[in-house]
Amino acid sequence: MSVVIETQMLIRKPVAEVFNAFADPEITSKFWFTSSTGPLIENTTVDWYWEKYEVTSSVYVEQLINNELIQMIWGEPKSTVDFIFEKLTVQETYLRIRNYDIPLQGSDLIAFVIEQTGGFTTVLDGCKAYLEYGAQLNLVNDKFPPFVEMGVI
Template sequence: MSVVIETQMLIRKPVAEVFNAFIDPEITSKFWFTSSTGQLIENKSVDWYWEKYDVTTSVLVEQMINNELIQIIWGEPKTTVDFIFEKITEQETYLRIRNYDIPLEGSALIAFIIDHTAGFTTVSDGCKAYLEYGALLNLVDDKFPPFV
């Protein structure tokens, strides 16, 4: 069985701006991770940090198509994630996040699907709020305790 997790969101900003929000850690850190060792570049690895949770993950950029696709390999277990950017109008982008190549079965797979579906939904919601309204919702920080 080949499982694909997918979340999606219309973001009312030009496709280049939404694409850049995932490339540039100065922007991405406003709605997802706390910091990064650098910008996403094809065939390069970076580390992403979530300071509150004391979590770090390495991210390998497998493929990049400007303003269309960012494909990464990340996590434990390693999986593939596609960030797909579709221009709807000059001021609207449809963002889809697809997670697949998940090497799990049974209850571990179900737990992974639940966790990652919720996580990528939080990311797309935070991105929309930040890019459209400049709102820093702190969704990732506020998702799990402790709340200090």
């Protein structure tokens, strides 16, 4: 059985703006990670850093189709994540995040699915708030208080 995790959100902004929010770390850092070693470019690896949690994750950009798809390999264990951007109208984008090729089974797989689903939902919520309203909700930063052990979102 092949497990695919999927989260999605309508974002009321043009597809190019939503796509750029994930490709450009200056924007992504407003709702997801603290900093990055660079923008997302096909066939390159960048490191994302979450300052509060003192966590770094390397992300390999496998495929990048402007305003349509960002496909990356990342995480522990490594899995594939697709950001799929669908233009609905001039001012609306439907964004789906799909996570698959997960090399786990049993209770480890269940825990991974729960963590990733919650994490990517938090990212989508933060992105929507930032792009539509200019609000930096600090959702990822506030997801885990200091006394809770966390995984990378």
